[in-house]
Amino acid sequence: xxxxxxxxxxxxxxxxxxxxxxxxxxxxxxxxxxxxxxxxxxxxxxxxxxxxxxxxxxxxxxxxxxxxxxxxxxxxxxxxxxxxxxxxxxxxxxxxxxxxxxxxxxxxxxxxxxxxxxxxxxxxxxxxxxxxxxxxxxxxxxxxxxxxxxxxxxxxxxxxxxxxxxxxxxxxxxxxxxxxxxxxxxxxxxxxxxxxxxxxxxxxxxxxxxxxxxxxxxxxxxxxxxxxxxxxxxxxxxxxxxxxxxxxxxxxxxxxxxxxxxxxxxxxxxxxxxxxxxxxxxxxxxxxxxxxxxxxxxxxx
Numbered sequence: 001x002x003x004x005x006x007x008x009x010x011x012x013x014x015x016x017x018x019x020x021x022x023x024x025x026x027x028x029x030x031x032x033x034x035x036x037x038x039x040x041x042x043x044x045x046x047x048x049x050x051x052x053x054x055x056x057x058x059x060x061x062x063x064x065x066x067x068x069x070x071x072x073x074x075x076x077x078x079x080x081x082x083x084x085x086x087x088x089x090x091x092x093x094x095x096x097x098x099x100x101x102x103x104x105x106x107x108x109x110x111x112x113x114x115x116x117x118x119x120x121x122x123x124x125x126x127x128x129x130x131x132x133x134x135x136x137x138x139x140x141x142x143x144x145x146x147x148x149x150x151x152x153x154x155x156x157x158x159x160x161x162x163x164x165x166x167x168x169x170x171x172x173x174x175x176x177x178x179x180x181x182x183x184x185x186x187x188x189x190x191x192x193x194x195x196x197x198x199x200x201x202x203x204x205x206x207x208x209x210x211x212x213x214x215x216x217x218x219x220x221x222x223x224x225x226x227x228x229x230x231x232x233x234x235x236x237x238x239x240x241x242x243x244x245x246x247x248x249x250x251x252x253x254x255x256x257x258x259x260x261x262x263x264x265x266x267x268x269x270x271x272x273x274x275x276x277x278x279x280x281x282x283x284x285x286x287x288x289x290x291x292x293x294x295x296x297x298x299x300x301x
Contacts, residue, residue, distance in 0.1 A: 005190055005191055005192070005193070005213070006192065006193050006194070006212060006213060006214075007189045007190060007192055007208065007211040007212055007213065008189075008190065008211050008212075008213055008216070008224055009189065009190030009228075010185070010186050010189055010190070010211065011081055011125065011127060011165075011186065011187075011190070012190075012224075012227050012228060013066075013081070013227055014220075014223050014224050014226075014227040015211065015224065015227070016066065016067075016081055017066075017067070018210065018211075018216075018220065019207065019210055019211060020032070020067060020079070021048065021067055022048070023048065025206075025210065026045075026046050026048070026069075027203065027206075028203060028206065028207055028210075029046060029067075029069070029079075030043050030044075030045070030046055031178070031182075031203045032182050033077060033123070035177070035178040035179040035182055036123060036161060036163075036179060038179070041071075041075075043071050043072065044072045045071070045072040046069045046070065046071055046072075046077075047069060047070045048067075048068075048069050049068045049069060049070055049076075050068070065078050065079075065080065065096065066078075066079060066080045066081050067079040067080075073118070073119075074118045075118055075119035075120070075121065076100050076118065076119070076120045076121070077121050077122075077123065078096055078097065078100070078120075078121070078122040078123070079122075079123050079124075079125075080093075080096075080122065080123070080124045080125070081124075081125050081127075082124055082125070082126045082127065082128070082130065089124075089130045090130060093122050093124065093160055096122060097120045097121075097122050097158040097160075098158075100120045101117060101120055101157075101158065104117055104118060117157060118157075119156075119157045119158075119159070120157060120158040120159075121158065121159045121160070121161065122158065122159075122160050122161070123161045123163070124160070124161070124162050124163065125163050125165060125186065126162060126163060126164045126165060126166075127165055127166060128164075128166060129164055129166070129167075130162065134162070134164065136167075137167065138167070139163060139164045139165070139167035139168045139183075140161070140162075140163055140164075141160075141161065141162040141163075141164075142159065142160075142161050143159070143160040143161070143162070144156045144157075144158070144159045144160070163183065165183060165186065165187045168183045168184070168187060170183075170184060172184065172196045172197070172198070175198060181198065181199060181204065184196075185199070185204070185207065185208075189208075189211055195208045274287055274298055278298075284298050284299065
């Protein structure tokens with residue numbers, strides 16, 4: 001048994017899908033999304049879609065979303081968890097939403113369809129920063145197409161909402177809004193031993209009840225323990241690789257120039273990290289998401 005706290009961590013894959021990914025719990029996801037949109041949208045109902053989205057042709061690569069659902073106005077919501085830095089996460093977000101947009105086109109009679117697109121949103125919960133151009137203090141970022149010179153919104157669909165949880169530093173006594181309470185719970189639940197004051201609502205009582213480790217079935221506890229072990233193993237591998245990269249970089253830096261040495265060290269340790277991830281049984285898809293390498297590159301290592 002690996003669990004040492006009362007509640008499972010919502011930012012671990014199994015827990016996130018346990019809490020948000022089923023019809024019986026969709027009221028939790030609806031409440032969270034409505035707090036995120038803060039009155040700009042009001043979601044009444046959701047339908048869960050398969051999270052695996054295949055390409056049009058067999059040779060085309062599919063995409064796997066953490067969570068994909070459709071709202072009562074046929075609007076689409078992709079909810080993603082990003083646990084570590086990934087160089088091309090912004091590009092991946094564009095690719096994901098583009099796939100959902102392009103798939104709206106009918107196979108025939110496109111002229112009568114008239115490009116009547118429904119809304120597509122990607123909401124990303126981030127444990128680390130993905131973009132240097134994000135402000136150092138702001139944790140909530142809403143991105144859409146706008147005029148570069150005036151800042152005026154040109155088109156709201158698709159929309160991207162990035163929430164950097166490591167920048168959300170409010171304490172339990174400082175929570176003011178429903179979104180504050182959600183972000184505090186998502187970030188800290190894994191280390192809590194009781195429901196904080198101010199969470200006495202049906203939605204949050206249900207959230208904490210679902211996340212209580214003792215309420216999991218035997219099979220769910222096994223899945224959770226395996227997910228937690230994988231998270232720790234991956235973090236240990238990445239920490240080791242980073243330390244090795246720095247050390248090798250400093251060594252090579254004396255011979256080739258400091259920056260070139262660092263870059264060479266990082267490349268070498270990415271290779272070592274991929275090999276170790278393979279040995280631990282991670283799939284090529286999981287390794288690709290963690291390292292930002294192409295699957296073809298991973299196969300060659």
